[in-house]
Amino acid sequence: MSDSPAAPDAAEGPPTAPPPGRAPAAYLAALNPAQREAVEATEGPVLVLAGAGTGKTRVLTTRFAHLLMTGRAAPNQVLAVTFTNKAAREMKERIARLIGRPVEGLWLGTFHALSARLLRRHAALAGLAPNFTILDTDDQLRLVKQVAEAANLDTRRWTPQGLLAVIETWKNRGLGPDEVGAADATDFAAGRALALYRDYQARLRALNAADFGDLLLHALAIFRTNAEVLGLYQRAFRYILVDEYQDTNVAQYLWLRLLAQRHRNICCVGDDDQSIYSWRGAEVGNILRFEHDFPGARVIRLECNYRSTPHILAAASGLIAHNQGRLGKTLWTEDGEGEKVRLRGLWDGEEEARFVCDEVEALQGRGERLGAMAVLVRAGFQMRAFEERLLTLGIPYRVLGGPRFYERQEVRDAIAYLRVVANPSHDLSFERIVNVPKRGIGEATVKSLHELARARGVPVFEAARDLVATDELRAKARVALKALIDDFDRWRSLAGGLAHPELARTVLEESGYTAMWQADRSPDAPGRLENLKELVAAMEEFENLEGFLEHVSLVMENDQAEDGERLNLMTLHAAKGLEFDTVFLPGWEEGLFPHQRALDEGGLKSLEEERRLAHVGITRARRRVVVSFAANRRVYSTWQSNLPSRFVDELPAEHVERESEPGLYGAGSAATDLEEGAARLRAPRFGGQARLIEAEAWTVETHARPAGTFAVGGRVFHQKFGYGRVVSTDGAALEIEFEKAGRKKVIDRFVEPA
Ligand code: ATP
Ligand code: MG
Secondary structure, eight states: OOOOTTOOGGGSSSOOOOOTTOOTHHHHTTSOHHHHHHHHOOSSOEEEEEOTTSSHHHHHHHHHHHHHHTTSSOGGGEEEEOSSHHHHHHHHHHHHHHHTSOOOSOEEEOHHHHHHHHHHHTGGGGTOOTTOEEOOHHHHHHHHHHHHHHTTOOTTTSOHHHHHHHHHHHHHTTOOGGGOOGGGOOOGGGGTHHHHHHHHHHHHHHTTEEOHHHHHHHHHHHHHHOHHHHHHHHHHOOEEEESSGGGOBHHHHHHHHHHHTTTOOEEEEEOGGGOOOGGGTBOTHHHHTHHHHSTTOEEEEEOBOSSSOHHHHHHHHHHHTTOSSSOOOOOBOOSOOOOOEEEEEEEEHHHHHHHHHHHHHHHHHTTOOGGGEEEEESSGGGHHHHHHHHHHHTOOEEETTSOOGGGSHHHHHHHHHHHHHHOTTOHHHHHHHTTSSOOSOOHHHHHHHHHHHHHHTOOHHHHHHHHTTSSOSOHHHHHHHHHHHHHHHHHHHHTTTSOHHHHHHHHHHHTTHHHHHHHOOSTTHHHHHHHHHHHHHHHTTSSSHHHHHHHHHHHHHSOOOSSSOOEEEEETGGGTTOOEEEEEEOOOBTBBTTBHHHHHHHHHHHHHHHHHHHHHHHTTEEEEEEEEEEEEEEETTEEEEOOBOHHHHHSOGGGEEEOSOGGGOOTTOHHHHHHHHHHHHHSOOTTTOGGGTTOSOOOOOOSSOOOOOOOTTOEEEETTTEEEEEEEEETTEEEEEETTTEEEEEEGGGEEEO
């Protein structure tokens, strides 16, 4: 590839002639009339606005092939944007199949990948050398922190994570430091955020580095300021294709608009009902504005769904109809009836995992392929129960779009702490966490530790103990290391008296590890905190810490062989654009899905996005959907009781098959469910352990009942604990001295004045 700006590959030579001997009609015949129209409308702006499974991606792929087959464009004159790298690979394969030969040199990829390629060629225009590094999130944060500290920002009040979030919002909106206007200003850092943004960008340049947002932003800036370069690419890319257009952010939108300006042959496909990335700056408004920005645009609607059976499609349509902010569309399918969406209530998360995995085995027994089944979860932590069950049963699986539960960074870190508590000579673990969170123990210190340990033939932890008694280390590192050793000594001494999950929680809290993620403002931080909670909850199943760690080693050993049939496990967000014969949708509970955090932060708008996510989940299925929910989940060592998600009730009854005892459903009678739930909690389960009843946090959410107000000293009645007096209040949490049950923390909704 040439790095010369004057010779982008896209500008090389005239279009190739269509290969002889293959009639275009062959691939066009596989389309319905509306799809075919979208493929053949090659000139001018086209928006394909259509529901899930109507063949939008198929249209784009065929259009790409069509452009090549008819000689309208050479392979490098089409710019095609996909949402993930995986989608790009698949599209490339499909194009090769359609035109009957492999093609190279395609400009086909994600916005980031394409921008990086552009930027490497014109790095100098962005003040970078062509070999610039792309920073990962850790480095990015470190740099922001340095910048904030150099500017004497009070980083306790204004965290680096917070600053980074502000910067990323600007970048998502295509705003470099010079473009941030009064309307985009923020109160963050008392109005200093913009100056810090400027410093940060200057530091990045000095390091010859770009962060993820920069890839797009720099490309955009080059296009805006350098007419020659822009003109080059505007001419080169005769045709532009964009998949999942509903999830583009402003920067991406501007980037596309600039590139498309000359030929105006831009074809975007999307579905407003599948917009699920607003939390990363996506603006569904882009799709609504298309006709305005590209006057004369042709809007094509596809209404025939080729993916799902009628029951599945109707269930998904019925659910999404509860959203107000949508364009609305009709969808139909020619498929035979098929199975209704199955709905199953289960006792707890473990039972839910058992149920789903049994179903998977049963389907397998009936000849269904594992690879055609998927479990789609709302939150990463939910995967743990499924993964363990799958490993127990020996069902091969793969986690898409992320690591397996026990391989997640935060889970590994937490386990490393616990290993060192259990065994001070676990060097790898100690080294992993010695400076996580950052405590000023740098590489030089770790190196000295290593040398000493090797020289004396002792574990690193012992070497550390010796080293802090000397003056070998810088004062800061010595103090920090000493404190860490003392911490571990203390945690070990606690190990005898404290239940191991409690010990784990203590270690994570006292080490500052939990706090590190709490302070992190990146979008994945809350998920990591949930994973830590799930980890601690999982420990309950084991007799002691050693038993748990042993289990983890065994689980981790179970390496994923690369190919072969495997069950797919992923988050709903990662499932966009994919399809499977059978889709399991577990965890449909209020608070988990819709996710409480989303509701707290974004209200109705976020609720609608959660609903779109549910809709994306259902529409991934070709033939079978199994929705499930658990009445109880363990959060740390307490049990939390949940009501079925409101989305469960929003599925049209005639397309749903409810399979479990009615008491586990919402069905509009929250009070009955509460009583039944409470009765079940009291019933001896799990070997009659009474600890279930000891659950402190009895946080059942009901949709309708408003929270009352309670005064300290007031007499109240609680459905489970009976009569008592309010001792203190803290928002929705009340501390109550119950006459029979003693002092408990409860949620105000379950308390009535007595
Ligand atoms: P999503 O919104 O979920 O991304 P989509 O609109 O991109 O969906 P595709 O993935 O392109 O839909 O198509 C859904 C399924 O329907 C695929 O299996 C595809 O091969 C099939 N399909 C699409 N169009 C046709 C057609 N005309 N005839 C037969 N099958 C089709
Ligand atoms: Mg698609």
